[in-house]
Amino acid sequence: MKFVCKIMKSVLIMCLVLSSIVGSLNVSAQDSETDAETGASEVTADFTHPDDLAESYDVIVIGAGGGGMAAAIAAKDAGSNVAIFEKMPILGGNTLKSSAGMNASESKFQEAEGIEDSNELFFEETMAGGHDTNDEELVHYLVDNSASAIEWLDSMGITLSSITTTGGMSVPRAHRPEAGSAIGGYLVDGLQRNVFEREIPTFVNANVTEILEEDGVVTGVQVNIEGNEHQVNAKAVIIATGGFGGNLEMVTDNNPDLEGFVTTNHEGATGDGLVMAQEVGAQLVDMDQIQIHPTVEQETSYLITEAVRGEGAILVNKEGERFFNELDTRDAVSQAILSQTDSSAYVIFDQALRGRVKAIDQYEKMGLVKVGDTIEELATTIELDPEVLSQTLSIWNDSVANGTDDNFARTTGMEIALEEAPFYAIKIAPGIHHTMGGLKINTNAQVLNEADEAITGLYAAGEASGGVHGSNRIGGNAIADIIIFGRQAGEQSALFVN
Ligand SMILES: Cc1cc2nc3c(=O)[nH]c(=O)nc-3n(C[C@H](O)[C@H](O)[C@H](O)COP(=O)(O)OP(=O)(O)OC[C@H]3O[C@@H](n4cnc5c(N)ncnc54)[C@H](O)[C@@H]3O)c2cc1C
Incomplete structure (x- = not known):
């Protein structure tokens, strides 16, 4: 039967x-x-x-x-x-x-x-x-x-x-x-x-x-x-x-x-x-x-897939600045996040990237994603300095255009600039992921x-x-x-x- x-x-x-x-x-x-x-x-x-x-x-x-x-x-x-x-x-x-x-x-x-x-x-x-x-x-x-x-x-x-x-x-x-x-x-x-x-x-x-x-x-x-x-x-x-x-x-x-x-x-x-x-x-x-994954939303323990960074997202700290090559290995990126203020960071991306990673729809349904019509508005929503975040995005987009990341030597996931409004942020920190x-x-x-x-x-x-x-x-x-x-x-x- x-x-x-x-x-x-x-x-x-x-x-x-x-x-x-x-x-x-x-x-x-x-x-x-x-x-x-x-x-x-x-x-x-x-x-x-x-x-x-x-x-x-x-x-x-x-x-x-x-x-x-x-x-x-x-x-x-x-x-x-x-x-x-x-x-x-x-x-x-x-x-x-x-x-x-x-x-x-x-x-x-x-x-x-x-x-x-x-x-x-x-x-x-x-x-x-x-x-x-x-x-x-x-x-x-x-x-x-x-x-x-x-x-x-x-x-x-x-x-x-x-x-x-x-x-x-x-x-x-x-x-x-x-x-x-x-x-x-x-x-x-x-x-x-x-x-x-x-x-x-x-x-x-x-x-x-x-x-x-x-x-x-x-x-x-x-x-x-x-x-x-x-x-x-x-x-x-x-x-x-x-x-x-x-x-x-x-x-x-x-x-x-x-x-x-x-x-x-x-x-x-x-x-x-x-x-x-x-x-x-x-x-x-x-x-x-035991691997800790760098990008985990802490209230829900929900993983924010590496594909978001792979498709071009950046990480910024509470000061609104990039601090590391986002696509370095997981152990290195996790340690870099843990040494920032509050041991956490934000994944930042734009509307065009959202269309390339379907999983983001789920993150939004779960209420994990903050949005702003401009970079400055997004910064205000997540309580970062608007001027600094705007400057960070502008430097990043120049790096994408030049194909070189002088600050953190990132070489992958930088084909497309982050410039299409609205802009998005998810707050993350590392979490236990793989044994x-x-x-x-x-x-x-x-x-x-x-x-x-x-x-x-x-x-x-x-x-x-x-x-x-x-x-x-x-x-x-x-x-x-x-x-x-x-x-x-x-x-x-x-x-x-x-
Ligand atoms: C959120 C998340 C995202 C991930 N994304 C990726 C990714 O994109 N790419 C990638 O390469 N890896 C990813 N990983 C890692 C990857 O998913 C896992 O390492 C992999 O799926 C493990 O597969 P598995 O078959 O070994 O174990 P599992 O898929 O965990 O299956 C093991 C099964 O065994 C069952 N089981 C356990 N004990 C017993 C028992 N005593 N009796 C009977 N059944 C038992 C469990 O219930 C489970 O169903 C991710 C992991 C997580 C948590």
Whole structure:
């Protein structure tokens, strides 16, 4: 029997109601707002009824964010019998919230736009972003398989043909849907559609609490589905549970400096997979490397996508002045903001830029955006010195015209001046965003033990794994990570079980 919840557009609201009826887990308002933000179109949820749970599967995927769904699709296409367990009432995890895009080099869409890029440059910039602490082999695998991942998604009707820039990249590399909109809702819709088309059993409100093993070989999982406990056998288990950025206790245990920061993460990002895998001997890496994102609205913990700066916005401090290269790496920009008056800043942009980043409509709906018909009026509204802000904009627009930023050496996201009224501002400060550490994996996405040996039958992908990003992730590299290593975990686990 199928547990069918078929709805158009309102699936998240329906599932929220459903989840409150069935009890246990819930989803934050920001998730449904993100759906509105990303314009997720026709979502059809087709979850499997708990009565249809089998005693065993070839492959079990824990977690249905982008990494888990990519893994399940790849495992199924490689001929294995795969099931997904997701603890929330909907699929998507942090992937649903992602906004700026997915990085890839030498892609067909870059070529179509005449963007010159190379895997080597992508490798160098990822390593530089991570201060050369990244796992080089994983980064090579990531960049070398990025263009084919874009093709793979395209072959499933997930077309990321519009390209923008994020911090730390010298060329446009962040792929997003054609309309120039945020990636998350579109990607999750597309992956979910492909999961359902393949009739992959997908259980929601299914909280995996233990990975089962015998003599060092993984044998299945313990899962609680809507209040009922089950032991389910599997020849391979893929951990795609995401990071722990929503678990503030685990964050501060690993990095006490982050006490008091808000988080952009969904409430299911609690690090379960890391704890469960550690119990079967997995090695963790880089656990203290937790990224704070520079531009988070503090009242709502809502992320202001890097694409806004990528499309040309600037940051100004309370004195109305620019203070840093807005598209430097996230760690550097965050630290620069934290050293300004009140440890905060404003993202400033104009009407033309607004048209290039659809997510801004959502920010406005949420009341995050201040507006002024002139720069001076905007300055008055946000209580900055009108003369100084006007002067700042004028210097910036000269820099754009000359193609050189003498003050802060910014080189990207400066193609178009900020000169079309009205003008806008969003007040921001840094917030916890991404946990770069996690399970140590090899390029086959196998989880390694303390002796760097693969644990038989255990795979991991996405934010649950560590090493790809080193001590600082480049914007757009997480979605690349989850799709590329999710796909690899699916293919490799299927090879192992067949
Ligand atoms: C606001 C925001 C914007 C972002 N924008 C971008 C961007 O533009 N580009 C980019 O590259 N990155 C971006 N990121 C980062 C990126 O979205 C994440 O790193 C990535 O989506 C993680 O994918 P994942 O599949 O590993 O985990 P998730 O998408 O978080 O999915 C993990 C799933 O596992 C489930 N789960 C957890 N524990 C269990 C359990 N015990 N049992 C069953 N299920 C479980 C969770 O509920 C969740 O659904 C953004 C992140 C945020 C928060």
